[in-house]
Amino acid sequence: EEELAERPSARQAVRNLGTHFHELFRNRDFMFLLVSFSIGLAVFNGMLTVIDQWLEPFGYSNNQAGIAGGTLIVAGLAGAAVAGILMDTYHNYRAILKGCFICALAALTFLCLMLFRHNYPLVLVGFGFMGFFTLPILPGIIENAVECTYPMPEESSSGLLFCCGNVLGIGVTLLMAKLVKSADNRPFTAANLFLVASIALCVLIVLPYKGQYRRLEAERGHTRVSSSEKALGEERDPRIAGHHQEDNSMERPLLVDPSAV
Structure with missing residues (x-):
């Protein structure tokens, strides 16, 4: 009963969430991430949803479209693993996130230029490059969002990012379904131009981003404070330092003079 009494009510939880969202929308650095991620996620979801319709006018079957989508996902998982290690x-x-956006734009441009008949191997290469640099944007965005909004709860920033991206993705998917029906003026079709322009807009939005590493600085500051407090305690109480010296002396090996044996 005491635990239930300590838990916040649903109304209080909603009020807290609204307060968090209000603070997030006032955070200029977070808004750079929110807009760029929402557009990127919407374009990515829309492209995967209509990938078979997108490739059909160029002479590729549904099976080939499925393989291309699988190539994008597998390469993206590998890219996310590499980006995670680097971070x-x-x-x-910041640098990793911006680099992924720029490389994703270059990969998407290459993919669109390779979209013509009887060019399936290079199309797969384009999808591989696209996935390798696109999926790492997800952990990069989340890490930067957590850093620039600290000490805001991680769930608030991540939830708002995915919420806006998925809502925008509905409209982008419907728009892509209309644009992919024609392959006129290839490779500069309406769908290709829309995809490249959208990711280029993301790059322009994320480049000015200069969010602070608040969580990282707080963790480093806590480590420095702990070390300084330990040193200060030894200065105030010499017995602490003497205790450490005794411990070190006990750990030393016992040396015996051979001449005394």
Whole structure:
């Protein structure tokens, strides 16, 4: 009963969530991430939803479209793994995110240029490059959002990102379904131009992003404070330092003079 009493009510939870969203919309750095991610996620979902219709005017079957989509996903998982290792090692989240967006734009442009009949191997290469640089944007965006909104709960920023991206994705999917019906003026079809222009817009939005690493700085500051407090405690109480010296002396091996044996 005490645990139930301590839990916030549903009304209080909704009120807290509304407060978090209000603060997020006032965060300029987060808005760069929100707009770019929403457009990118919407385009990605729309492209995968109508991938068979998109490739059909260029002479590719549904099976070939399915293989292309699978290539994109598998390459994307590999790219996300590489990006995760780089972020954990160097903690340079901004540069990795911007690099992924720029490379994704280049890969999508290459893919659109390769879309013509009897060019399936290069089409698969284009989908592979597209996936390798597109899927890592997801962990990159989440890491940057958590950093620039700290100490805001991670669930609030991540939830708002996916909510806006999925809502926008509905409209993009409906628009893509109409644009892919024609392959006129290929490779500069209406669908291809829309995809490239959308990702180019994402790049222009994310390039000015200069969000701070608030969580990372807080963790480093906590580590420095803990070390300084330990040193200060030894200065105030010499017995602490003496205790550490005794522990170190106990760990030393016992040396015996051979001449005394």
